[in-house]
Amino acid sequence: MDYTSKLTKNTGTSLSSTSEYRRLIGRLLYLTNTRPDICYAVEKLSQFLECATDKHFEAAIRILRYLKNELVLGLFFSSQTDLEPIDFSDSDWGTCSDTRRSVSGHCLFIGTSIVSWKSKKSSTVAVSSCEAEYRALAMATREAQWITYILEDLQVKxxxxxxMYCDSQSTLHIATNPIFHERTKHIEIDCHVVRDKW
Structure with missing residues (x-):
């Protein structure tokens, strides 16, 4: 995706029929099961299914060109790796130009192999970048707990x-500080989720 161009609902000229665009996005969504590198771009374009324009369609074609040039990329599971899970989380505060909602994501590796990833637009508007980062960390924490349960079922100790890795110092401070302040009261539930699992 060209990340310098901000796609919105009003970008470009409306398509006469969105059926071809919908089919293309549906196929790209299916590919995200094995191609985490296109998750964010496809998630972004899937927001415009009802109001697709020529610019959205061009961005989808750009993803197809990328896939054609990078056929060998995909998931690789090494047989010679340790079984230590590592989870990374991040958030892009207020990135959606139409709603100002944040996009959060995480990726969980076991050794050098990625086994779980997600990119999702938040259901609420975050009032600070710290809140957006904390919600991403909470999402990653819940996914890490789920992976732990699966490994236990497979009898992997x-x-x-x-x-867990997060690039926000204020988020890490909230996660380790047992005292709630007025500024963080609205994210108290997510704080409890992260603290309970740490």
Whole structure:
């Protein structure tokens, strides 16, 4: 995707029929099961199914060109890896130009192999970048817990807790600080989720 051009509902000229665009996005969504590199771009374009324009269609074609040039990329599961899970989370605060909602994502690796990933637009508007990052960390924490349960069912014993990575110092401070302040009261539930699993 060309990340310098901000796609909105009003970008470009409306398509006379959105059926071809819908079919293309549906096929790209199916590909995200094995191609985490296109998740964000496809998630962004799937927001415009009802109001697709020529610019949205061009962006979808750009993804197809990328896939054609990068046929060998995909998931690789190494047989020689340790079974230590690592989880990364991040959020892009207020990135949606139409709604100002944040896009959060995470990716969980076991050793060097990615096994779980997600990119999702938030259901609420975050009032700060710290809140957006914390909600992404909470989403990653819940996914890490789910992966832990699956590994236990497969009788794989984890030697140490899952390492969680976040690039926001204020979010990490809230996660480790047991005192709630007025500014963080609205994210208290997510705080409890993260703290309970740490």
């Amino acid at each position: 984890l030697q140490k807790p899952i390492a």
